[in-house]
Amino acid sequence: xxxxxxxxxxxxxxxxxxxxxxxxxVIEVAPGDPASFMLGVxxxxxxxxxxxxxxGLDVSxxxxxxxxxxxxxxxxxxxxxxxxxxxxxMVADRMWVSLPLALYALALSTAIAFxxxxxxxxxxxxxxxxxxxxxxxxxxxxxxxxxxxxxVLVFAINLRWFNAGGFAGWDxxxxxxxxxxxxxxxxxxxxxxxxxxxxMRSALLDILGEDFMRTARAKGLTRRxxxxxxxxxxxxxxxxxxxxxxxxxxxxxxxxxxxxFYLPGLGRLVFQSISSRDLIVVESVVMLLVFAVIMVNFLVxxxxxxxxxxxxxxx
Amino acid sequence: xxxxxxLGAALSSLVVLxxxxxxxxxxxxxxxxxxxxxxxxxxxxxxxxTDHFGRDMFSMIMVGARTSIAVALxxxxxxxxxxxxxxxxxxxxxxxxxxxxxMRGNDLVFAFPSLVIAILITAVFGAGAVNAIIAIGIFNIPxxxxxxxxxxxxxxxxxxxxxxxxxxxxxxxxxxxHILPNVANLLIVQGTIQFSLGILAxxxxxxxxxxxxxxxxxxxxxLADAQTMVSFAPHLALIPGVAIILTVLGLNLMxxxxxxxxxxxxxxxxx
Numbered sequence: 203x204x205x206x207x208x209x210x211x212x213x214x215x216x217x218x219x220x221x222x223x224x225x226x227x228v229i230e231v232a233p234g235d236p237a238s239f240m241l242g243v244x245x246x247x248x249x250x251x252x253x254x255x256x257x258g259l260d261v262s263x264x265x266x267x268x269x270x271x272x273x274x275x276x277x278x279x280x281x282x283x284x285x286x287x288x289x290x291x292m293v294a295d296r297m298w299v300s301l302p303l304a305l306y307a308l309a310l311s312t313a314i315a316f317x318x319x320x321x322x323x324x325x326x327x328x329x330x331x332x333x334x335x336x337x338x339x340x341x342x343x344x345x346x347x348x349x350x351x352x353x354v355l356v357f358a359i360n361l362r363w364f365n366a367g368g369f370a371g372w373d374x375x376x377x378x379x380x381x382x383x384x385x386x387x388x389x390x391x392x393x394x395x396x397x398x399x400x401x402m403r404s405a406l407l408d409i410l411g412e413d414f415m416r417t418a419r420a421k422g423l424t425r426r427x428x429x430x431x432x433x434x435x436x437x438x439x440x441x442x443x444x445x446x447x448x449x450x451x452x453x454x455x456x457x458x459x460x461x462x463f464y465l466p467g468l469g470r471l472v473f474q475s476i477s478s479r480d481l482i483v484v485e486s487v488v489m490l491l492v493f494a495v496i497m498v499n500f501l502v503x504x505x506x507x508x509x510x511x512x513x514x515x516x517x
Numbered sequence: 518x519x520x521x522x523x524l525g526a527a528l529s530s531l532v533v534l535x536x537x538x539x540x541x542x543x544x545x546x547x548x549x550x551x552x553x554x555x556x557x558x559x560x561x562x563x564x565x566x567t568d569h570f571g572r573d574m575f576s577m578i579m580v581g582a583r584t585s586i587a588v589a590l591x592x593x594x595x596x597x598x599x600x601x602x603x604x605x606x607x608x609x610x611x612x613x614x615x616x617x618x619x620m621r622g623n624d625l626v627f628a629f630p631s632l633v634i635a636i637l638i639t640a641v642f643g644a645g646a647v648n649a650i651i652a653i654g655i656f657n658i659p660x661x662x663x664x665x666x667x668x669x670x671x672x673x674x675x676x677x678x679x680x681x682x683x684x685x686x687x688x689x690x691x692x693x694x695h696i697l698p699n700v701a702n703l704l705i706v707q708g709t710i711q712f713s714l715g716i717l718a719x720x721x722x723x724x725x726x727x728x729x730x731x732x733x734x735x736x737x738x739x740l741a742d743a744q745t746m747v748s749f750a751p752h753l754a755l756i757p758g759v760a761i762i763l764t765v766l767g768l769n770l771m772x773x774x775x776x777x778x779x780x781x782x783x784x785x786x787x788x
Contacts, residue, residue, distance in 0.1 A: 344758075495627075
C-alpha cells in the first residue's frame with residue numbers, strides 16, 4: 203500500500219506541475235500588457251515600467267512561472283490587477299460560498315440517489331424500477347442552470363419560499379446561509395443524483411448476482427435483509443468512487459449555477475475577472491479548480507486501493 | 518430494435534430535421550425585430566411565442582438547433598479524431614513509455630472540466646462558438662482515448678490478432694485494419710453520449726457568455742436572455758429548456774438503444 207501511495211503521490215505532483223505549466227503558458231499567450239490595461243492608453247512609459255516592476259512583470263517568463271508556483275505553495279497567488287488586493291484573499295472569500303454550495307449539493311445528491319438506486323435495484327424490471335430509471339434518464343438530460351431558473355420561478359417568484367438570488371452571508375447565521383444556498387444546491391444536485399442513482403442501481407444489480415448473495419439467501423436471510431446487510435455495503439465501493447469524482451464536477455458546475463443566483467462565489471469572480479482581463483485571478487482560480495480535481499482523484503484512488511487490494515498491483 | 522432506440526432516433530431526427538430545414542425555411546426571419554409583437558405567448562401566429570424584441574421563438578429554436586448540433590458534432594469530431602488514434606497507439610504499445618505518456622496526458626486533460634478549459638480559452642482568445650467547440654473537443658479527447666485503449670487491449674489478446682501478427686502485419690496496420698473496425702460499435706455508442714453531453718455543455722457555455730455570441734442564436738443564449746423575464750414571460754425559458762432536454766434525452770435513449778443493439782454480449786444475454 204505504501205509503495206502504491208508513493209507512486210500515486212509522485213504522479214499527483216507531476217500532474218500538478220504539468221497542469222500549472224499548461225495554465226501559465228495559455229495565459230501567457232494572452233495578448234496585451236496588464237500594466238497598459240490598468241493604467242490606460244495615455245500612461246507614461248516610466249509609470250508603466252514602474253507598475254510592471256511592482257507586478258513582477260519585468261522579469262523573464264521562466265522566472266515569473268517559478269515565482270508564481272513558489273508563491274502558490276506559500277498561499278500567495280499574487281495581487282489582482284483590477285482590485286489591487288491579494289488574489290488569495292479574494293479566492294478565500296469566494297470559497298466560503300462555492301465550497302459549501304458544492305458540499306451541500308453533494309449531500310443532497312447522495313441523499314436522493316441512494317434510496318432511488320437501492321429501490322430501483324430491489325424492484326428490477328418492475329414498475330418502480332422503470333419509473334426511477336425514467337426519472338434518472340430525464341434528470342441526466344436537464345441542464346442544471348435551466349432547472350435552477352425553473353426553481354426560481356416556482357419557489358422564489360410564485361411561492362416566495364426562497365430568495366431569487368443573492369447570498370445572505372454566514373455572519374447572519376448558518377440557517378440563513380444554508381437557506382440562500384438551498385435552491386442552487388438542489389439545481390446542482392439533480393443531474394448528479396440521476397447519475398449516482400444509476401450507478402448505485404447497476405452496482406447493486408452486479409452484487410445481487412454474486413455467489414455470496416445466494417449463500418446469504420440460502421442461510422435464511424430474506425431478500426431485503428440480504429440486500430441491506432451484504433448488497434448495499436459491497437455496492438458502496440464503486441458508488442463512493444463516483445461520489446468523489448462528482449465533487450470536483452460540482453465545484454466546477456457551481457460556476458454556472460452561481461450566475462443564475464447571483465451568488466458571490468468563485469464563478470462570479472472568474473467571470474468578472476475575464477471581463478476586466480484580470481488574468482492573474484483567472485489563472486489562480488483555474489489552477490485551484492484543477493488542483494481540486496486532481497487532488498480528489500488522488501484521494502479516491504487511495505481510498506479505492508485501501509478497500510480493494512487488487513488495484514494496488516494492477517497499477 | 519428497442520423502444521429506446523426508436524424513441525431516441527425519432528427525437529434526435531426531429532431536432533436534426535429542424536436544424537437542416539432552418540437553412541432553407543423558418544416561419545419568420547429569426548433575426549427580424551418586431552417590437553410591437555414582443556413577448557407574445559405561444560399561439561397560432563407565433564407557435565412558440567416571441568421574445569422581448571418580438572423575434573419569433575420557433576424560428577430561433579430552429580436556428581439554435583443548428584448551433585447546438587454543429588458545436589457538439591465538431592467537438593465529438595475533435596475528440597474522436599485525436600482520442601481514437603491515441604487510444605489505439607497506447608494499446609498497441611501497452612506498458613511502454615508511450616502508453617504511460619498518453620495515459621498520464623489523458624489524466625491531465627481529464628482534470629480540466631470543459632467549463633474550465635472554456636474559461637482559459639476565453640480569457641485569452643475571447644468568447645465564441647469556435648472556442649466552445651475547442652473546449653468541449655479537448656475534453657472529449659481523453660474520453661475516446663480511454664475507451665479505445667480499454668477495448669483495444671482485450672482485442673490484442675485475441676487469436677485473430679495473433680494470426681495477423683504471425684502474418685507479418687505491423688502494429689499500426691493491425692490497429693487500423695483489425696482493431697478499429699472491432700471497436701467502431703463502441704465508439705458509435707460513446708460518440709452519441711458525448712454528442713448529448715456536448716449539447717448540454719454548449720448550452721451551459723452559451724448561457725454564461727462563453728459560447729456562441731449574438732446575433733448567432735443558441736439555446737443557452739436564449740435562456741440567458743430569458744433569465745430576467747422568467748417571472749412575466751416564462752415561455753422564454755421553458756421553450757429553449759425543453760428543446761435542450763428533448764435533444765439530450767433523444768440522444769441518450771439512442772445511445773442506450775445502440776449499445777443494446779451493437780453489443781453482442783447484451784444481445785446474447787437477452788436471448
